[in-house]
Amino acid sequence: MSVDAFLPDDLLERIRSRAASVDAENRFPDEDLAELRDAGYLALFVPPELGGAGLGLAEVAALQQRLATAAPATALAVNMHLVWTGVASVLAARDDDALRFVHEGAASGEVFAFGISEAGNDLVLFGSDTQAAPQPDGSYAFTGTKIFTSLGPVWTQLGLHGVDATDTADPRIVYAFVPRSDAVVTRDDWDTLGMRGTQSRTTELHGAVAPADRVVRSLPPGPNPDPLVFGIFSVFEVLLAAVYTGIARRALDLAVETAKTRTSKKTGTTYSQDPDIRRRVADMAIAYDALPVQIAQLARDVDGLADHGAMWFPRLSALKHRAVTMAKEVVDEAMLVAGGSSYFTRNELSRLYRDVLAGMFHPSDPESVRSAVANAWLGPVGAQR
Template sequence: MKLHALSPLERQDLIKQYAKSFSERAKQHDEEQSFPFENIEELKMIGYTSLSLPKTLGGQGIPLTEWLKLQELIATADGSTSLSIGWHMGIVSELNQKNWPDSVLTHVTKKISQNGFLLNTAATEPDTGSPTRGGKPTTQAKKVGSDWVLSGRKSFTSMVPALDFILVSASMDDDQVGYFLIEKGASGVRVEETWNTIAMRGTASHDLILENVKIPHDHLVELVVPGKKSPSGWLLHIPACYLGIAQAAQTEAVSFASTYSPNSLPGPIKDIPAVQSKIGENEADLIQARYLLYGVSAKWDAATDEERLEMQSELGVAKYHVVNAAQKIVDRAMRVVGAQSLFTSNPLQRYYRDVRAGLHNPPMDDRTLVLLAQSLFN
């Protein structure tokens, strides 16, 4: 069954069905630090990867709010899968706003809509840190005849084992910075398996190595100014992911509290006021986080292009509040479960590690808070 033929609620039901198998595989992928190829292939099979692609480009063009809810559902099963596919979903959602060469745009979007091809950006580098900070890429693009030749190293290239297209930022001889489209299998492209973290281990965010990679002249698809970017509603896939992880932690805590009954008590620990208080705090935070996240996304869906340019603060605040709430929710869930939450057999310890990664996804907390303050002083 394909998602495009279903209603929004039916899409959620189908994603929930597939999420069951994602959840069953999550422990293995985390322990082995392996990429969840099966999950990605199943999402392709049901047409998930073209849902956010604009209709004018052959996709379904579903609203941001709708696909964020699907991202949250995926994250309740496996945060790494949600975060990985979220980058693709977000980038392709705004391809109709790009001034790419027609032949390149047609080629890419046709592959995405008909074959489920995957796209992500490689912009972070060891020497520059997050591209949102404004660092100029050390990756170089040189004009050789009518072609471009790229050399450099990119880090944090999420989902790189499964990518078909990669947008690479590079500096040019004229001091400009551009994004270049590289296709899977291009000569000189290799992956160095450097992803050795304790969080989001299944994203396979390895280093991408470019060694004299030759690409056609029209694969320079965009010129940019480092650190200068218009607001992007699709980046809300990040808090949606961590909200899903927080929900999974709450569900685990409720299940444990409902069944765990030490012989010192007449019944399960769910009857203890202190446990009820923690579960209640978590539910309150989840409700608040959802209202904020989906309130901002609904405003984005209804806004004009001009109105969206004024939404940077709201987008940043949504990420800030939701991700920080997720940290607290997972922590409280672990307090409910106690020392058993630290066992490697318990998913809570994975949620605890994974949810920490949200602090290091853009925009960073300090940047959001400084921009808010500056908007008041200006």
């Protein structure tokens, strides 16, 4: 079966038809999620024996590019569920069943959200301001505030981290999953420039309990080679790159369509014959063309258990960085090709212009990318005199 069977043209067009109203009304795309669930999209990573499609990261990344051409916010919201199901696959491929319950949950209709981001926490995976308090039965109670929690109105399970400082000499970062409950408050505070349909609301945790069998790791703070950390970082970065590359593809297609239909009063020919427009579109296509190939290759390396050693993190973060910067440049150029009409909010390019800006705020940010790559090639600062 072709992977496109999970996102057929008619479904894609229905999702596309709703994207403008979702953005304008600043609401969650419930209809999109319902149709994607019915199509088996939320179980793409789930093994066939558990009722899923059993796809790998490369195949899911290709589908996410396709979905993002229709509705970037829907793709980005679903991304966060797919991250956890993808991490479960990364672990399972490495003989680690710690997240089997995630696959089982996704197959039964659970929606998993990603609760890692915290205001001012640039350590991201390597630290947390959320308190993780151990309980006598092995469960943990989490207290803190998570930001940018996509799928805010609909998630049923929140994968998150927090710090257990019971032993001040040996603090631990605890990764676990908490169900939605009265101990979780989802603020209705998502009023942003773009990506409005993700409804990535702030989440308050007031002693939210992760059952003992949903506590999956206790790790020392800081960089860690644990497969869970690798899984989160690799799937997150690859799927983010996929969404923003999909936005770029849609902007390129719209630019080509506009260039072929707009007619110059000066020359009487379409703008597709104008040498300046042709150069602009060519530059867009050249910039875009590299990214699907890079995404596919690095995703296949994750699927195939390739060993990039210390280069994994700089390569993954650089992939995401290239994708979001390329996408922004392509959308900028598409706006110029389309002309003044693209400045109106009713124009799809106007929405893409706002949506694509969100890419720079996802980890890894440009500073950490450059630091990671420089360290990989030059060694850490101060290592040589």
